Amino acid sequence: MSIGIVYQDDWLVAVNKAPGLLVHRSWLDRHETRFALQLTRDAVGGHVYAAHRLDRPTSGLLLFAKSPEVARSLAEIFAERRVEKTYLALVRGYLPEQGRLDYPLAHRLDDIADALADPDKPAQEAVTRWHSLARVELPFAVSKQHATSRYSLARLHPETGRKHQLRRHLAHLRHPIVGDTTHGDGRHNRFFRERFGCGRLLLHALGLELRHPVTAAPLRLSAAPDHDFTALCDELGWRNALAGALADRVESGFSTDHRAFA
Template identity: 60%
Template sequence: MHTDPAAVTKKQLDIIYQDEYLVAIDKPAGLLVHRSWLAAEAREFAMQMLRDQIGQHVYPVHRLDRPTSGILLFALDPDTARAMSERFASREVRKMYHAVVRGYVTEHGQIDYPLKEELDKVADKQAQRDKPAQSAVTDFMCLRQVELPYQVSTRHATSRYSLVQLSPKTGRKHQLRRHLAHIRHPIIGDTSHGDGRHNAFFRSHFDSHRLLLCATGLEFNHPVTGKEVNLRLPVPELFLRAFK
């Protein structure tokens, strides 16, 4: 029996950093950052949960997709939020992710592939639909590889997977998921851009019912003190099951 990540239980969030200006949490997979009418069924949101937990208002300065877990940063006042948001917008924040993907990824490299903006049929009904693709760049490094004695696709008698470290240099919508799919190494658990057969294999063999993408690193100069802040999370244990 497994717990559906979309049904996040009411519990305390894991705070991994806090000072008088900023607070960072380890966001669970399946938890929305804030309320959205596009997910009207959701009842819990990181922003409101953290506000209630620490007893003061918090201000989001960036976002993580609902199925992505990991480091999520908030400011504790509007001025810090504005300054931190500007750092994200000007690419002064260094971000790191880990993911499990299909196939053997080369040792390291860079994906430089422009992406057209993904528009929602309802929310972006008035948006311009013929905008040119925007620059999108992701550095990647392969950390581990495994070949498993299971035939998941009809073309191969075994199945191969890689654990990769990802460093996006731009911040396009679903950039990492779309970039990995573009190089034919989709992220396991990605129901929009991934491979359904391998997603099903991980559900049945490794009890993995989520997107295997986690924000594991965030580095920036503090907007008030100027000191370097280096936040890190370990790779989730679930990501390592196939490699053990």
Template identity: 50%
Template sequence: MLEILYRDEYLIAVNKPAGMLVHRSWLDKHETQFVMQTLRDQIGQHVFPLHRLDRPTSGVLLFALSGEIASKAAPLFAGHEIEKTYHAIIRGWIEQADVLDYPLKEEQDKIADKFARDDKEPQPAVTAYRPLATVEVPYSTGRFPTSRYCLLEMKPKTGRKHQLRRHMHHLSHPIIGDTTHGDGRHNRLFRDHYDCHRLLLHASSLRFVHPFSGQEIMIHAPLDDIWQRLIQVFDWQAALNSDDSVLAEKQHCS
């Protein structure tokens, strides 16, 4: 059963688990569980995705309840009229908030995009981010006896493929658990010492003006058990409770 975060006569949002594909894909022929099919069976009607989340990312995923509704709601995402907030645990400490404006070349799949042009110019990509909490753990990943990590809030202003993961890699602060753009030493530390085998990237909230009612909608996605456990271990509860981020609000509600 998927956790339903929001539902009206037009839209429905769920909290996508990490590791679950949004829909069936020939690239993953052996997978048997998909958000679209699971939600369709759960509510007894077809759903139409309005955006996507990478397979390893958890959090808010919004669907329309008909194709006609999807046609009207889809421009919200195409026009960047939806405010998306993500949270991640990254390698190292970031000291202050900033905005990264760093264009990204289109990232293509070796199979699905084998005939696509690879000479396109990099596309604009902008991410606002700010640190919420830090921790230094007594485990080494190299020449130092300890390792440092940071809880980061991010708001992408554009929607490039793997934008947040690639932007954090560009800053030399890769997201923990990222096997494509991350650092294997730190991923292994989290697997070995914290039994964490997932990408620590969570789509925390969506804020938008409802395309039919005109009301402002804010949808929050609670953190899963792995995230909750890490917050306890790193003693980040006080920082989150005193913070004005949407993550703090979820902590109170979970």
């Protein structure tokens, strides 16, 4: 198994992570033998260091540093919110055209990964912006309350980086991400498995914008959705909407007046 490199220079490498792939070895699955970090290390022929994380079921752009020093610089950039992050998600219902949710999230502890964490840690600030890109109404009664089922393709911008933030925020808005087995709606997850053969979390890390940690040059990175995500958008009639979202990543250039680069 290999991993797709979408950007590389002397200090950084960015890859397109497949859904279901762990970023690195974890106690969450001690039997797993494939990790994005190891696959990237094999691809570039040297050590790499994770600059941030993606949940295992989330696909998309993952950035690594090639040295511990650059990794520390990147960690500061992410911690200080000097990164613009863009995701694509397929959600239940007609998501409003655009909005911003400022809703603190309590820290949810994992029995293994968070064994040493403070159980009384207060809720943390969490902010997400979104834009609805496309909608569809399907003639299937997934729930007993409605004769049809509605879905939206959304572009998401997390301004903070809390655990499962996008999944929890969309669930709070009552527009859970399809395929989310923890915070989503099991009826709609099952419908997509049975109707479209799609059992994955439909959340994709599309882009990152930041200043290069070494050269300070504007850096705009993108990773296109995988075939399953793209084929599903085609089947739902969202080919143009998805193409527009991808073209925007290429054509709109780098926004130097965004607060992340002030």
